[in-house]
Amino acid sequence: MIIQWYPGHIAKAERNLKEQLKRVDVVLEVRDARIPIATRHPQVSEWVGNKAQVLVLNRMDMISSEVRKMWTEWFEGKGEVPYFTNAQLGDGVKNVAKAAQKAGHAVNQRRRDRGMLPRPVRAVVIGFPNVGKSALINRLLKKKVVESARRPGVTKQLRWVRISDEIELLDAPGVIPSRIKNEEDAIKLAICEDIGNAAYDNQQVAAKMIDFLTSLETDSNGVVSASCLKDRYQLQPYDYTGEGYLHEVANQIYQGDVERMARRILDDFRKGLLGKISLELPNN
Incomplete structure (x- = not known):
């Protein structure tokens, strides 16, 4: 991406x-x-x-x-x-x-x-x-x-x-590097809506967000938890990749409309409906 x-x-x-x-x-x-x-x-x-x-x-x-x-x-x-x-x-x-x-x-x-x-x-x-x-x-x-x-x-x-x-x-208007060298940083900017939505694909970014949450839960000893996804969408994320989870909840909630599901997951995160969630931690 x-x-x-x-x-x-x-x-x-x-x-x-x-x-x-x-x-x-x-x-x-x-x-x-x-x-x-x-x-x-x-x-x-x-x-x-x-x-x-x-x-x-x-x-x-x-x-x-x-x-x-x-x-x-x-x-x-x-x-x-x-x-x-x-x-x-x-x-x-x-x-x-x-x-x-x-x-x-x-x-x-x-x-x-x-x-x-x-x-x-x-x-x-x-x-x-x-x-x-x-x-x-x-x-x-x-x-x-x-x-x-x-x-x-x-x-x-x-x-x-x-x-x-x-x-x-x-x-002053927002300033951003003319080129974002770190792909993971760019994805985080997209998840948090700190970059224009014409620059990214919702489905790829939503899937990456799910991957971030599950990996952060492991690395942070539970300070950040992916259980918010189960609470919101009634499906545990731990047995899936981010992409697999996105497709599965899309099947369950929106009859397989993956784009609609991706937009909802991103919007829920941005509005705080998934809870208080950090995508970065010190030294992480």
Whole structure:
């Protein structure tokens, strides 16, 4: 399976973003808490350089508290502080705002030291498509100012918005590598809808998701469980490959309509109807 997706507006946005980064003090990088490694853009560190960074892991409501603790310890072990949020409901957003203000404080201290007046801290929100950047900005603003939806590619242009007298935010379209080298990461992006649906085949991706869940259950000692599939579709997955399971439940539920079943499984996962499920774990 080859998954590649790099629409023209993303290429343009990336060029504009790199230009605007010269004006930015703080970078808020938003990732999907279900796949925080797969949603790490490999070039962000190069673009950001020495600027202050705040790592936001959005959709914390879609992973268990046990997995959240595991990721917190893992990132802190690497010298990073992850801020978990549910941008749809606003959970954790205040902590992100405080972190951005704190990170930008040094900028205005340097201005004061040079006899200049302080100015609002300039922050940018970057990350893959559909990880919740616009929803986060709306929560930071406490009103809907930028369009947000559960699909990639909604934000197409860069736009500055004033949060308060202290912070200005640059809302940027999702950026994604021009080529995704790791096929497993690409599949995870497709499962989580962090990549355009024209880039992949629903049946192949749904089958891979089932394979991921059964292998994660083994590797994680049950922290992630594939039993959610039995609970939802009344069929244990353990005796099947992902593809075999998909076809079997399609026969039982939709008279063999495999495409319809694949779409349902993916949609159930994306809406949280299968429960709190991570597709990545630290060191996995």
